[in-house]
Amino acid sequence: MKRFLGLVTLVVRDYDEAIDFFVGKLDFRLVEDTPVPEQSKRWVVVSPPGAGETMMLLARASAPEQSVHIGNQTGGRVAFFLYTDDFDRDYTTFRARGVKFIRPAASHAYGRVAVFLDLYGNAWDLLEPSGRDACSAHRHRYATPRGDAPETP
Template sequence: MKPRIHVMSVFVDDQAKALDFYTQHLGFVLKHDVPLGEYRWLTVVGPDDTDGVELLLEPNAHPAAQEYQRALAEDGIPVASFRVDDVEDAHRELSERGVVFVQPPGVQGDLTIAVLDDTCGNLIQLLGPA
């Protein structure tokens, strides 16, 4: 058996807003949008790896999900890390698009890291080479 990651979830407080942010601001592309009653099976993928790992924009409707999301955000803990080629360039480009960073780019060991607010209740870490 050779397991591999297929789908990872990020809880969001509004799926439509999350889809807009992750596609229009971060540059992901829509993979699946399947109606499931009140919610949707809504996934995005990287534009250069459309058959790669899918990020599920999952509703935080359950109270435990809401508490988890709130606690991590309050403590400044990112829920996901996205690799970019150049964090400084990504920071500049995303800031111009109106993305709010709670931590500007900084070198930590052999990585440059910045943290942004996804507008849907999460902090997201961008990382790349130092």
């Protein structure tokens, strides 16, 4: 039996601004944008280019208890890990489009990495792993004591 995470939810303030960021700045693909009139919502799904099974549901906060978590869904830790096959291309493109990096590009034994913020303040790793096992890259990274507080460039 094959299992995988098909959708991960990101709580957002507004559907259209979230689509603009993920599609316009990060080159994600808009997979679906379907109104759900009975709930006054939309089913908005985006996916990184070439990701296949990996998708993100952009879910507009619909209650105050959801709104307080926008931009801080993981308590300040890196929330998402965007793997790339060309770090320099994506790092340069994202910076040119105004994506805010809070930890500059660095090379490590496990790969090249930088930390950026999405439009709400959630922290993301941009990572080009060295070698074929991307999960091993992150196990190595987080086994190294270094703290989780964002650093300013």
